Amino acid sequence: MDWKTFQALLSGVNKYSTAFGRVWLSVVFVFRVMVYVVAAERVWGDEQKDFDCNTKQPGCANVCYDHFFPISHIRLWALQLIFVTCPSFMVVMHVAYRDDRERKYRAKHGDSSKLYNNTGKKHGGLWWTYLISLFVKTGIEVSFLYILHHVYESFYLPRLVKCDVSPCPNLVDCYIGHPTEKKVFTYFMVGASALCIILNICEIIYLISKRIVRIANKVKRRHRNVAVHQDNYNDDPFNNCNVPVSKLNPKERPPSFKTAYKSSYRPSGLKLEEKIRASAPNLSTTS
Template sequence: MDWKSLQALLSGVNKYSTAFGRIWLSVVFVFRVMVFVVAAERVWSDDQAHFDCNTRQPGCTNICYNYFFPISHIRLWALQLIFVTCPSFMVVLHVAYREERERKYRAKHGENTRLYDNPGQKHGGLWWTYLMSLFVKTAVEVIFLYLLQLIYDSFRLPRQVSCKLQPCPNVVNCYVSRPTEKTVFTYFMVGTSVICVILNLCEIFYLIAARMVNLRHRGTVHTSACQIQAESDFDGCRPALKS
């Protein structure tokens, strides 16, 4: 997987993100992608080759390994990183759509005209797109954490498992390679996923709160303007009433 290309694509998201979004992006690259590429892939590189069972029955070891590890941790985390980062592209595409509309508007009405004050400003439809991307990212994180716990029944890898599946002749004991090291990495990846969920929730509440404050401020300004206009109209009519 070309993680450099993914980093180049997500670098454009950073300038449209809030402070929480920038922290989330840093956590994803430093504590998830870097750890995944540098260390985690190597830890799980020999998981099937070093999965030993106390039998020489052909096919028994493969059957037991596929039963206890239906999806490799490393492949599940790779899918999780892809699905988690994809919603951020919604924001980039929306901004690109706004910039294209801005270009066509200026070409039609002149270079001094403007359709948007700032195409990357989170107002209107872009605000909803950004908020929706946060909900999708949070849902994906929770779903993959649930799948990891459901498939392996725990985040802790056992040292030994017992298997009784065909073509195994009887109950055989199988031994997982480097279970402690893999358990440490599993808890680390789960912990960073939880941190990313918390950051997404904080950003959601921040966006909603900022939107409510902005709408309240607009309502206050509009009410004040109406009151000033009403008083001006009344003062303007007052001399006529005296005459």
């Protein structure tokens, strides 16, 4: 396995990760990959050779070793590291897909046009891809911890195991090489895996809570804009539909057209009638 290529691929994930994701990558590199490459491989390198049984029966030691160690710890951890880091490449591939779409869009509409403000920003489909990758990583970590506990019945590694599998002639005592050393590394790798699970859960909570806060802020901003628009509409001088009209006192009301006509023309009519009567001869006769 080429760990340098593996490390180079995972380094590209660091650009698109959150703070919890960067801590997770640091834990994977320092506490798991480095420990695996530097120390764990050497400790488990001679496990079958140092598995010693107190019998000379041919094939008994091999059968007993396969019975108690159906899969080696070191190979199980190698598979775990490969599977647990594969979901992170989903994010890198999604960003590469966005970059390709952005390149084609600029080639078609010009360099000044943009399809994405930032292809690595976790919005839309990339947010869902990142969240799904976290769930997948957490599921893989939990699955491998369960497999390790189920296969070896616990995380504890005993010094002595008793085997009565054929072709062993009777109950045979077998001794594990470097049991204390292997026990320490087993606990260390299990603890690092548990820490990665906690970091993944924290990152899931962080992403979901941040998304909820962003949606709540958008809703508040939308309601605020609607309220401001309604206030501006009510302040419009041409919009006086809702302005209450005060009732005027009858004494304060302006005179109507008929009243003004009568008041202006009736006195002159009376004066004219009096002049006609004064100038007319008295035609009345007395009997």
